[in-house]
Amino acid sequence: MAGRVSRRFVGIVTLLVAAGSWLGGSTVAHAKPAAKPRPTLITLTGTDLAAPRAVRLDADPELFAAVLDQVSWLQGSGHTTAPKAADLGPKYTVVVHVGDAAKQSYDLYPLAKGGPRAFRPAKQPGGRKTSAAWFFGRLTMAETLRAAGAPLPEQASTVHGGVGGGERVIPDETLGSGEDVDRLLGELRRLMLLNGAVLLSITVGLAGIALLVRRRTR
Structure with a gap:
């Protein structure tokens, strides 16, 4: 009698352990977040571009990463107020795609007076909205967009005002x-x-x- 009770007890414990292991594994599997889709395509348009330029991750990963780096950090409320339109220079619109769907859009001004500027419009692709904001752009903006196909002059130095001349990064009136x-x-x-x-x-x-x-x- 005692042997049968012991065997039943062992069997019940085994079933409970197996059920707990299955439930635990199921919980972990469901808790694991799905991988976030990565950008795969960036399009570049501008008034001096005859046709949009496409930079694809699979075709040129280094250039794709360089262009994405110009806009991927443009978050928050921005760095500066809107510059004067006459001081902005040519505008290039960068649109980041995930698959075939456009996700983010930014306006870049690589030749703006006082240094590159970036603008995040409030109206985004797919009907999404955010807050409009202006940012100081990266000093590598002009060279990066030029590599992507924008008809920009070759820069002798990535820092304006260095070897080869150019605009000051800090305007004279601020000195x-x-x-x-x-x-x-x-x-x-x-x-x-x-x-x-x-x-x-x-x-x-x-x-x-x-x-x-x-x-x-x-």
């Missing part, structure tokens, strides 16, 4: 004049003299206190 520098140096000099006077006063005060304490302890 201080010589008078501003002199004024700043004068203020720093006065601050250093004031700090020196304060330190001297503290040192003299401490020396006086030490002298009084010494006299009283004799």
